Amino acid sequence: METSSPRYLMVAESLRRPILEGRLPPGTRLPSRAQLAVRHRVSEQVSRHALRLLMTEGLVESRPGSGYYVRRRPMAHRLPRTGSDTGPMGTFLGEHLGATTIAAAPAEAARLNVRVGESLYRTRHLARSEEIPVMIHTSWEPTALTRGTNHSPLHASTDENPVDRLARAGTVVDRVLECVTVRPAREPEAELLGTEPGQAALVIERTHFSGQRPVETSHLVAAPEGCELVYRLSLSPRMPSPRPSP
Amino acid sequence: METSSPRYLMVAESLRRPILEGRLPPGTRLPSRAQLAVRHRVSEQVSRHALRLLMTEGLVESRPGSGYYVRRRPMAHRLPRTGSDTGPMGTFLGEHLGATTIAAAPAEAARLNVRVGESLYRTRHLARSEEIPVMIHTSWEPTALTRGTNHSPLHASTDENPVDRLARAGTVVDRVLECVTVRPAREPEAELLGTEPGQAALVIERTHFSGQRPVETSHLVAAPEGCELVYRLSLSPRMPSPRPSP
DNA sequence: AAGTGGTCTAGACCACTAT
DNA sequence: TAGTGGTCTAGACCACTTA
Incomplete structure (x- = not known):
């Protein structure tokens, strides 16, 4: 049986x-x-x-x-995420949705290790691939870093790589932390991404560090179908437990 | 009406x-x-x-x-994914679901850059965190790499890090490629993860490389609810376009 | 013992597509 | 016109939980 x-x-x-x-x-x-x-x-x-x-x-x-x-798989939009290429919008046409200064909310304050209410730049982009919206990018950055210079997010002509922009302002970004989760899309997001609210969305919470200090943090909300995050990781050469390889 | x-x-x-x-x-x-x-x-x-x-x-x-x-929402489990810590089961108790040799299907053959039908080891694990199943790990590896040695997946006593095991067999893994996507969970997976088919699942397609040569590829299917992938990326120091930083 | 969810059968009507 | 998927009804048996 x-x-x-x-x-x-x-x-x-x-x-x-x-x-x-x-x-x-x-x-x-x-x-x-x-x-x-x-x-x-x-x-x-x-x-x-x-x-x-x-x-x-x-x-x-x-x-x-x-x-x-x-079912035919919808074309995958590849979002390369490499140590040496952190810009999430690398191959995409970013559409500016506005930049303002706001007071730090608790969530962002915690990620940036600043006081709640601290002055931040908030920048929003919508990334499209072949006309199709694939990702919403919301970025927060303490105004203190670039205030008074012409390297603030408000001055950035296009959606320039924040690593490069901060480097010009004198802040060297050397580490990135990305937390990838899935959660149902919420209303403003679903509308922008052209999906239904309740559909799963890929969410990346990214923080750029300069040494131990967080200098920029982002919310990246991606439509899940046909969106693919590609991480290329190099392994630091290390010694496995016994018998090293020839 | x-x-x-x-x-x-x-x-x-x-x-x-x-x-x-x-x-x-x-x-x-x-x-x-x-x-x-x-x-x-x-x-x-x-x-x-x-x-x-x-x-x-x-x-x-x-x-x-x-x-x-x-339904009650489960707790979040963090899955650290770092260049220097590739083992997805790092903090988890892996449960062996079996290991066999099979013929390479087109998908895996392409990822491993071998002919369809080539002999592969297939290994399956179920990772639990606090008793709760959080991830299904299916691994494919050409038998040619470790055949005849006692370093094949069939011999691996526990769910040992494949990087270490391959190193013992004389293959140095130095690069990892991870492709993260979301798709509905399918039946054998949903059953194992304790979710419903159709629920979103986080899928990581991971390939280990030795130089340019792919030596192992895995399917990591994670229950999305309360699962978080944490990538720590180091930026190779590089020169931004003009004006280097002080 | 009663109620419940899981599964299964044997029908039925509708709107739509293919021919 | 025949076939198809989408929906719906009215039954049924089983294993299980609850009381």
Whole structure:
């Protein structure tokens, strides 16, 4: 006897495996509900249940009146995140959404290690890739760093790399901390990104450091589908426990 | 007349709003399938459909034999990802789910730059943090690297850091590439992570390189709720365009 | 023992697509 | 016109929790 797993799961698995292994390439039309029911000797509700599951898994899409199809993956927008290339908007056309000075809220104050209420520059960008909005960038930076110079975020002509801009202002950024999480998109974000509120969004909380001192912190909210963060990490050469390699 | 939206969506909305607005706090028991059916004058299948939808949205969980409940949000687990600390299971207790040799599927073959069908070791782990499963780790590695030695994944006593193990086998890993994306969880994963299929999952595709040559590639699927990837990046000191800093 | 969720069957009507 | 997916009804059995 086999372990008796629910039949709709077995039907789903019979399609999931070939899809994941590429034997059913994107765009392929799947057997209809009725055909699946006959093949697997189950009721049509069961085959329907299986296909519905595959839809929630993002593997299958339905075209009413036509059939079920293997889903085509939306083009991935690659966001390179490397030690030597921190600018998140590297390859994107940034659209300025405004820059102002505000008082530090508790969350940002904690990340920047300043008092709540301290004066900050807040800058907003919307990054597009091929016209499609892919990321909202909100940046906070103490005004103290660049006030009086012409290197403040208010003066930055375009969305210049903050590392370069701060370097010109005399602050050397040498470390970056990025915290990646997922949470449902909220209303202003969902609107800008063209998704529905409640859909998952990739959130990066990034902080630039100069030595031990945080000098800039950002919120990067990315539409998850077809967004990919690419981290290139170099391993500091080190000694593994015993027997070093030849 | 209202726009006639499907009844199961109306039933779902009648529960979703109070949940999101906090009027039905986490842990609250919801009306049973039968009760919902009577209240909304629909069949039990419709109320079931509505509850199932709320489960895929992560708002509701079921306890068979007991009822449907408003879901409690789990605690956050931090996954440090640093150049000098690549082991994803660093702080976790890994649970071995098995290791075998398989033929390379197209996806893995491309990442490892080997022919489709090439012999690979596939290793699976389930990482837990405080008993709670937080990450599924599937690793592929050409058998050619360690075959005949006692450094193959099959011999690795515990979930040892692959960098260290490969170093013992004579392969120096010096670069890591991590691609972070979000996609709906699929069935075997959702079961292991204790979430619902369709719930967003954080996916890291990690590849270890020895020089230009990929030597190991992994799928890291993390439950997004309360999972946080922390990347610490060092910036290679470099010259910004004009005027170097003092 | 009663209630509950998980699964399953055997039908049905509608709007849509393909031909 | 036939086939398809989306929705819906009215039943049913099982394993489990709750009381």
